[in-house]
Amino acid sequence: MKLILAPLVLLATAAAAQPAAAPLPAIVPTIPPSSPAAPYITAGQDEPGYRSWYLSAPWRAGQVKAFNDYLAGAQVAGIVPTWQLLRTATAWKDCGGQPFEVPPSDQWPHMVQTLRYVRDYVVPAVGPVEPVSVYRNPMLNLCAGGAPESAHMLDSAIDLVPLKPIDRITLMRTLCGTHSEHGAAYNAGLGFYAYLRFHVDSTKYRRWNMDPAVAAECAPIVHPEDIASVGQPLPVTAPASAAVPQGTVSVPVTAGTTSMPDDQAKSPPSGH
Numbered sequence: 048m049k050l051i052l053a054p055l056v057l058l059a060t061a062a063a064a065q066p067a068a069a070p071l072p073a074i075v076p077t078i079p080p081s082s083p084a085a086p087y088i089t090a091g092q093d094e095p096g097y098r099s100w101y102l103s104a105p106w107r108a109g110q111v112k113a114f115n116d117y118l119a120g121a122q123v124a125g126i127v128p129t130w131q132l133l134r135t136a137t138a139w140k141d142c143g144g145q146p147f148e149v150p151p152s153d154q155w156p157h158m159v160q161t162l163r164y165v166r167d168y169v170v171p172a173v174g175p176v177e178p179v180s181v182y183r184n185p186m187l188n189l190c191a192g193g194a195p196e197s198a199h200m201l202d203s204a205i206d207l208v209p210l211k212p213i214d215r216i217t218l219m220r221t222l223c224g225t226h227s228e229h230g231a232a233y234n235a236g237l238g239f240y241a242y243l244r245f246h247v248d249s250t251k252y253r254r255w256n257m258d259p260a261v262a263a264e265c266a267p268i269v270h271p272e273d274i275a276s277v278g279q280p281l282p283v284t285a286p287a288s289a290a291v292p293q294g295t296v297s298v299p300v301t302a303g304t305t306s307m308p309d310d311q312a313k314s315p316p317s318g319h
Contacts, residue, residue, distance in 0.1 A: 142190035157203035223265035
């Protein structure tokens with residue numbers, strides 16, 4: 048018996064001499080970075096807000112499907128997520144409107160041509176983009192500070208934010224160059240608002256709100272009826288990628304502002 052117990056004692060002694068196994072490291076979940084478009088989107092117009100809006104009325108499912116099917120039939124589905132094309136004015140809550148709205152079906156052809164321009168010349172130039180304001184019914188457009196003849200009322204206009212890092216001057220210079228070369232063929236309008244937010248439509252060939260640093264390279268094309276004074280809520284500190292190089296002119300944002308009209312800060316005029 049002693050001969051049997053001796054090896055067991057030796058094994059136990061050796062095991063006790065071994066250092067304790069290190070505990071497994073804690074698994075830290077990876078938190079995806081927030082979207083560059085997030086500062087330009089009000090609460091309720093994000094994806095959870097869309098789900099709530101979609102489910103709050105049973106008839107909306109059919110409307111959204113019809114709109115998506117129309118875009119697919121026109122071969123412009125998937126350029127941007129369809130649900131983002133239903134975002135209304137950034138100031139929807141202050142105006143008592145809806146955060147999302149399916150445009151009237153007779154306006155859908157206007158969106159097709161705008162999406163073609165985004166697909167053919169905007170995305171190739173600056174990378175993926177996110178729509179932050181699209182269709183606005185006339186009452187909401189008026190309350191939000193849109194131009195009287197705003198292309199948003201025709202479901203032709205999309206306000207976009209680039210999802211890849213870019214500064215305001217490079218954004219303007221890049222988009223203005225492609226617009227000068229190809230915009231007339233699409234009847235495309237191009238405008239710039241606060242920081243990195245810009246506007247594209249297919250209603251009329253024009254440009255507005257060019258930064259002076261770029262204007263000399265890309266002469267403005269403005270129609271008086273497009274002028275509006277509109278803006279969107281942004282944090283007091285601009286997004287890092289929206290930093291304006293020294294010597295250029297930025298659009299100011301009033302400290303403490305939580306809600307502004309829909310497409311640009313109030314100081315400079317804008318085309319819309």
